[in-house]
Amino acid sequence: DTEVTQTPKHLVMGMTNKKSLKCEQHMGHRAMYWYKQKAKKPPELMFVYSYEKLSINESVPSRFSPECPNSSLLNLHLHALQPEDSALYLCASSHEVSGGRPGLGTDTQYFGPGTRLTVL
Amino acid sequence: AQKVTQAQTEISVVEKEDVTLDCVYETRDTTYYLFWYKQPPSGELVFLIRRNSFDEQNEISGRYSWNFQKSTSSFNFTITASQVVDSAVYFCALSEARAAGNKLTFGGGTRVLVKP
Numbered sequence: 001d002t003e004v005t006q007t008p009k010h011l012v013m014g015m016t017n018k019k020s021l022k023c024e025q026h027m028g029h030r031a032m033y034w035y036k037q038k039a040k041k042p043p044e045l046m047f048v049y050s051y052e053k054l055s056i057n058e059s060v061p062s063r064f065s066p067e068c069p070n071s072s073l074l075n076l077h078l079h080a081l082q083p084e085d086s087a088l089y090l091c092a093s094s095h096e097v098s099g100g101r102p103g104l105g106t107d108t109q110y111f112g113p114g115t116r117l118t119v120l
Numbered sequence: 121a122q123k124v125t126q127a128q129t130e131i132s133v134v135e136k137e138d139v140t141l142d143c144v145y146e147t148r149d150t151t152y153y154l155f156w157y158k159q160p161p162s163g164e165l166v167f168l169i170r171r172n173s174f175d176e177q178n179e180i181s182g183r184y185s186w187n188f189q190k191s192t193s194s195f196n197f198t199i200t201a202s203q204v205v206d207s208a209v210y211f212c213a214l215s216e217a218r219a220a221g222n223k224l225t226f227g228g229g230t231r232v233l234v235k236p
Binding site for chain 2: 031045050055090111114
């Protein structure tokens with residue numbers, strides 16, 4: 001069962017709000033990812049967690065704050081966002097990052113349905 | 121640096137026609153992985169295939185087939201006898217074995233519209 005779930009499906013927030021996106025997988029994967037996708041563009045990697053530790057931050061502004069409470073859950077905390085942050089936010093998971101050895105090999109990433117975020 | 125090019129931005133076909141999506145990649149790594157994902161209007165990226173650089177065998181899965189040619193750095197995807205449900209954006213992606221974090225480099229995507 002290759003299922004990654006994300007909540008909420010849609011989110012509208014003001015620039016002063018604080019909100020969180022949630023992602024969950026029950027495939028026993030140990031790597032989880034956040035992507036941002038603007039309309040008519042491919043997904044862009046934001047963060048990678050490996051064994052519940054932040055492995056990669058692609059120079060994402062601090063108004064996006066990821067959190068991995070356990071191996072099945074991944075959160076993205078949002079604060080003081082800008083209208084240009086409106087996008088589809090995708091979560092993904094994979095078996096692991098390179099067999100536990102960063103930089104070697106690539107496991108397939110399985111994506112969730114995404115959260116469509118609108119910042120007013 | 122790795123790069124993926126999908127030259128076709130949009131393809132429109134009539135149902136039952138075949139459609140081929142082109143994917144050309146660039147990499148300096150000798151070990152790499154190629155992927156195709158489908159993104160229907162609902163937004164979820166659906167994994168279709170993963171191929172490593174040492175396996176050049178073509179693959180067929182139902183109406184889908186893939187042609188991997190290292191000599192031309194291409195990994196093309198054909199949908200045979202297209203159906204309306206095939207309407208989606210299709211992304212080709214590359215990951216180098218040495219890339220940290222399983223990082224995927226996506227092509228720009230090809231939007232396929234299948235008309236009844």
